[in-house]
């Protein structure tokens with residue numbers, strides 16, 4: 001069997017601890033009135049990264065950090081899986097990925113995150129999918145890219161209508177880039193996949209790899225990725241624009257937090 005297909009099946013079967021509690025609870029919910037349930041009770045237990053990948057979480061994050069440093073922040077937004085392997089292999093001071101690290105990377109790409117409360121659509125089907133450089137355009141002074149066509153057009157229209165204080169904070173993200181962001185988040189939540197995926201889509205599930213992008217207020221820093229962005233003049237202006245739609249509204253069905261800064265293009 002082809003190694004990738006083998007790993008794909010393998011990842012589906014055992015990479016993550018099976019999770020049944022949620023189904024049990026869902027059955028109970030049907031039998032009870034909501035009022036009967038203790039409001040403080042967390043109905044769904046959080047799901048954690050399998051302990052057997054504890055070391056790989058650290059080692060892979062470290063390699064991705066080194067690769068990002070090696071090729072530059074901007075280029076890292078577009079880097080493909082196969083190019084990532086090559087850089088790790090040939091750059092000095094970066095070790096090639098081990099078999100277990102690759103197994104971990106593939107499992108984090110191919111597993112089904114609905115097991116921990118993430119219900120967004122699957123966007124990328126192969127870990128080796130690439131972003132063609134002729135399809136994207138670099139946005140000056142941001143370190144980010146946008147897809148040519150609708151995303152680029154929408155962004156510049158926003159700048160024209162709102163002003164130069166609205167800026168691109170994250171654009172095109174390759175599978176590798178999304179993997180790095182997701183693993184950083186999983187690390188910050190100490191392996192809690194349920195919490196991590198509320199604020200960052202797992203690698204195969206981000207709309208950033210097909211056209212969506214994030215905007216913020218110039219000089220607002222990290223607050224651009226918090227609900228505080230919704231209090232800015234830039235956001236108020238943005239809401240008036242009829243061609244703008246938010247991807248992750250309050251209580252969206254994807255299981256993602258409210259993200260007023262994330263622009264839906266596709």
Ligand SMILES: [Zn+2]
Pocket residue numbers: 170208212213214261262263
């Ligand atoms: Zn976003």
